[in-house]
Amino acid sequence: MPSMNxxxxxxxxxxxxxxxxxLIRRNALIILMCAELMLNAANLNLIAFARxxxxxxxxxFALMVMGLAAAEVAIGLAIVVALYRKKNTITVDxxxxxxx
Amino acid sequence: xxxxxxxLGSLTRDLPFLYGPLFLIVAATLxxxxxxxxxxxxxxxxxxxxxxxxxVAAGVIAMLTEPGAGFSNMFRVDGLTKGFQFLCILAGxxxxxxxxxxxxxxxxxxxxxxALILFSISGMMLLVGATDLVSVYFSLELMALCVYILVAYLxxxxxxIEAGLKYFLLGAFSSGILLYGISLLFAAAGGTTTNxxxxxxxxxxxxxxxxxxxxxxxLMVLVGFAFKVAGVPFHMWSPDAYEGAPTPITxxxxxxxxxxxxxxxxxxxxxxxxxxxxxxxLPLSFIAGASMxxxxxxxxxxxxxxxxxxxxxxxxxGYMLLGVLSSDVQAGAQAIWLYMLTYLVMQSGAFAVIIYxxxxxxxxxxDDFRGLAKRQPVLAFAMMVFLLSLxxxxxxxxxxxxxxxxxLAIEQGFVTLTVLxxxxxxxxxxxxxxxxxSMYFKEPVGEIERKPLSTAFTFVLTVSCALxxxxxxxxxxxxxxxxxxxxx
Numbered sequence: 001m002p003s004m005n006x007x008x009x010x011x012x013x014x015x016x017x018x019x020x021x022x023l024i025r026r027n028a029l030i031i032l033m034c035a036e037l038m039l040n041a042a043n044l045n046l047i048a049f050a051r052x053x054x055x056x057x058x059x060x061f062a063l064m065v066m067g068l069a070a071a072e073v074a075i076g077l078a079i080v081v082a083l084y085r086k087k088n089t090i091t092v093d094x095x096x097x098x099x100x
Numbered sequence: 101x102x103x104x105x106x107x108l109g110s111l112t113r114d115l116p117f118l119y120g121p122l123f124l125i126v127a128a129t130l131x132x133x134x135x136x137x138x139x140x141x142x143x144x145x146x147x148x149x150x151x152x153x154x155x156v157a158a159g160v161i162a163m164l165t166e167p168g169a170g171f172s173n174m175f176r177v178d179g180l181t182k183g184f185q186f187l188c189i190l191a192g193x194x195x196x197x198x199x200x201x202x203x204x205x206x207x208x209x210x211x212x213x214x215a216l217i218l219f220s221i222s223g224m225m226l227l228v229g230a231t232d233l234v235s236v237y238f239s240l241e242l243m244a245l246c247v248y249i250l251v252a253y254l255x256x257x258x259x260x261i262e263a264g265l266k267y268f269l270l271g272a273f274s275s276g277i278l279l280y281g282i283s284l285l286f287a288a289a290g291g292t293t294t295n296x297x298x299x300x301x302x303x304x305x306x307x308x309x310x311x312x313x314x315x316x317x318x319l320m321v322l323v324g325f326a327f328k329v330a331g332v333p334f335h336m337w338s339p340d341a342y343e344g345a346p347t348p349i350t351x352x353x354x355x356x357x358x359x360x361x362x363x364x365x366x367x368x369x370x371x372x373x374x375x376x377x378x379x380x381x382l383p384l385s386f387i388a389g390a391s392m393x394x395x396x397x398x399x400x401x402x403x404x405x406x407x408x409x410x411x412x413x414x415x416x417x418g419y420m421l422l423g424v425l426s427s428d429v430q431a432g433a434q435a436i437w438l439y440m441l442t443y444l445v446m447q448s449g450a451f452a453v454i455i456y457x458x459x460x461x462x463x464x465x466x467d468d469f470r471g472l473a474k475r476q477p478v479l480a481f482a483m484m485v486f487l488l489s490l491x492x493x494x495x496x497x498x499x500x501x502x503x504x505x506x507x508l509a510i511e512q513g514f515v516t517l518t519v520l521x522x523x524x525x526x527x528x529x530x531x532x533x534x535x536x537x538s539m540y541f542k543e544p545v546g547e548i549e550r551k552p553l554s555t556a557f558t559f560v561l562t563v564s565c566a567l568x569x570x571x572x573x574x575x576x577x578x579x580x581x582x583x584x585x586x587x588x
Contacts, residue, residue: 008287008313015280022273031269038276045283049291058283058291061234065279068241072272075248079264082255092269095262098340 007048014041028083028090032076039069114170117177120162120185121225127154128218136211144200144210151214152196155221159189162225173295174232183437184228184363187444191356192221194448197556199348201459213253217352220246224360231371233282233294236364240278240328243357244271250352251345263344270327270337278324284317296372304375318379321368322387328361329417332390339398342410347458350406351451354413359440362420366436370429377427384425389517391418392524399531403465405454408531409447412490415528416443419502419521422509435505438578442489442501442571449486449564452557453479469535471544479553480539482565489568491532492525497571500578 014037021034043062050058084090115122131150139146162185169176195217223242230236248271252264286294288311289302307314323334330338342350373380395415402408420439426432456479457468473480489498502525509518553561571578 004287011280011283015276018276019273022269028265028269032272035269035272035276038273039279042276042279042283045280045287049283049287051291053291055292057234057294058286061286061294064234064238068238071245072241072275075245076268076272079248079252079261079268082252083261083265086256086258086261092265095265097259097262098266098343 004048004052007044011041011044011048014038014044026091026093028080028092031092032073032080036069036073039065110171114175117165117168117170117175117229118226120158120165121222123161124154124158124218124222124225127158128215128222131211131215131218141211147210147214148196148200151218152193154218155189155192155196158222158225159186162186162189169231171235172232173297174235175226175229176231177229180363180367180433180437181229183433184359184440185225187359187363187437187440188221188224188228188356191352191359191444191448192217194355194444194560195348195352197560198351198448198452198455199346200554200556201455202346202348213250216246216250216253220250221356224356227360228363228367230364231296231367233285233296233299233368233372236368237275237279237282240361240364241275243360244275244328247349247353247357250349251341253349254346259344260346261344263341266344267337267341274324274327274334277320277327281317281320281322281324284313284320288313288317296368300372300375303373307376307379314376315379318373318376319383321373322380322383325361325365325368326387329358329365329421330414331387331417331421332394332414333387335391335394335414338414339407339410342413343404343406347406347451347455350409351448351455354409354447354451355444358413358417359444362417362424362436362440363433365421365424366429366433369424370432374427374429381425384421385514385517388418388421388425389520391415391421392521393418396524396527396531400527402531403467405464405466405469405535408466408535409450412528412531413447415524418524419505422505422514422517422521425514425517426508426512428508428512431508435501435508439501439505442497442568445564445567446486446489446498449482449561449568450490452560452564453483453486456553456557466535466538467545469539470542472539475544479561482561483539484536485565485568487532487536491529493529495572497568500571504578 018034018037018041021037022031025031025034043065046058046062046065050056080090083095087094131147135150163182165177167177196214199213220243223239223246226239227236227243230239248264248268251267252261254260282294285299285303288306289299293299293302303314327334342353345353369380391414395411395418399408399411399415402411420436423432423436423439426435458464472483485496489496492498492502506518506521509521
């Protein structure tokens with residue numbers, strides 16, 4: 001049984017890579033992948049701690065999160081494709097019609 | 101087969117709690133297929149009637165549901181659930197009415213438009229009754245995913261797609277943060293439960309000696325929710341998404357998802373994280389204060405009416421967060437519900453005017469409202485009532501809901517925040533009155549043809565306007581009514 005702190009450390013690393021990717025990278029597809037990485041970091045926590053305590057709640061939760069991640073990617077890719085057809089780019093810096 | 105039998109038994113026992121949202125899901129699915137084969141995809145009129153009927157039916161079913169809890173305490177029907185479900189249904193109906201002129205510009209794909217609205221509302225109805233972090237997360241996502249598509253719905257218009265992409269990327273980011281927060285709380289509670297009531301006890305014991313996991317988890321859940329209700333500093337998506345989205349969807353986004361997310365906000369933080377209030381009250385106060393200040397100040401320099409309403413809705417969310425801060429959950433939920441109800445009435449009226457003007461190729465910029473009083477006195481008067489009520493000018497309905505919220509905040513000891521709220525309300529009066537002034541005291545630019553209002557529009561306008569004016573006389577009684585409805 002690996003130490004639970006180790007699990008937390010790894011999941012935090014995964015999560016940080018995801019957050020950093022979303023904030024730094026400018027390609028819409030990479031941002032999408034990094035957002036998925038964040039979900040998977042959470043999944044790792046859920047599964048590890050559910051296994052640790054011997055219950056199934058967290059494992060079922062993680063399974064459903066995977067399904068949800070797939071739905072999210074489907075919608076994200078559809079929007080990215082629509083944008084690419086229109087503008088021929090998926091770099092978020094060049095998407096600046098609306099000014100915040 | 102004891103397992104299958106017990107599963108069947110609990111399903112037949114618990115399913116009635118979900119009849120309202122399930123009805124919507126089934127109706128929307130049937131609309132997409134096989135409904136489109138029989139009626140035709142582009143028969144806008146029929147689909148709008150079908151969708152409205154489905155919404156009304158689901159609303160009636162949801163209101164008649166017996167209170168109780170089911171699905172291993174994952175879903176709960178009580179006064180709060182019913183009250184906020186009512187708001188979401190109402191917002192959906194208003195959106196469908198407002199969608200008519202805009203959809204006439206579209207050539208295809210109208211079944212999906214209505215079906216997505218129904219799916220998203222079923223997600224909201226589930227969200228406000230969710231009492232487990234699992235059900236909270238998934239119903240939140242069901243709601244959000246449908247709204248992403250609706251924002252990008254005009255896929256031939258660059259603005260709409262851009263707004264959709266921005267909203268989607270930030271939304272996916274925030275849902276990642278929310279889920280990670282949930283997983284940290286799950287870990288801190290020993291990896292056994294995600295139920296809000298059970299978590300509350302476990303977290304309170306764990307965090308009594310300062311647990312970093314609990315603190316980080318609660319903060320991340322807070323950030324996730326702040327993204328969904330567009331509280332500063334997590335509001336960046338909201339002005340862009342509001343401006344780029346089709347205008348009826350802008351109206352929808354400013355009403356329904358906000359109402360649902362605030363309902364869930366109250367429930368999750370009031371019942372689930374009540375025992376660890378010290379961890380989140382301060383950060384949430386900062387979010388509320390920053391929303392009031394930035395929302396109102398940024399609205400001052402907006403040229404576009406949709407952006408102005410976007411920033412002002414950030415400010416309104418700041419006020420409503422005062423209700424979430426309240427340690428008396430029931431009173432907080434009531435004040436928020438009342439505020440949201442009046443906000444819905446005023447906002448729908450204002451958007452009806454904008455959409456009507458937009459149909460004639462204007463209405464986006466504040467300058468388009470110049471001299472409206474000369475061209476269309478009745479419309480200008482209605483718009484003035486909506487704007488003054490949004491600003492919270494005393495005799496109107498908007499004042500009373502603000503009054504109850506601020507009174508509650510003072511009773512709960514958030515004096516500094518309430519003073520801030522009052523000061524920023526004064527700032528808000530400036531930009532609302534600015535529009536009123538340009539309607540009444542400026543010359544119209546050029547000659548613009550008059551087009552009659554459609555019946556449905558007149559209906560929305562008259563009803564909202566009448567409600568605000570009538571509410572003026574019944575203001576003090578309003579809270580008693582809400583107490584009865586929300587307390588159930």
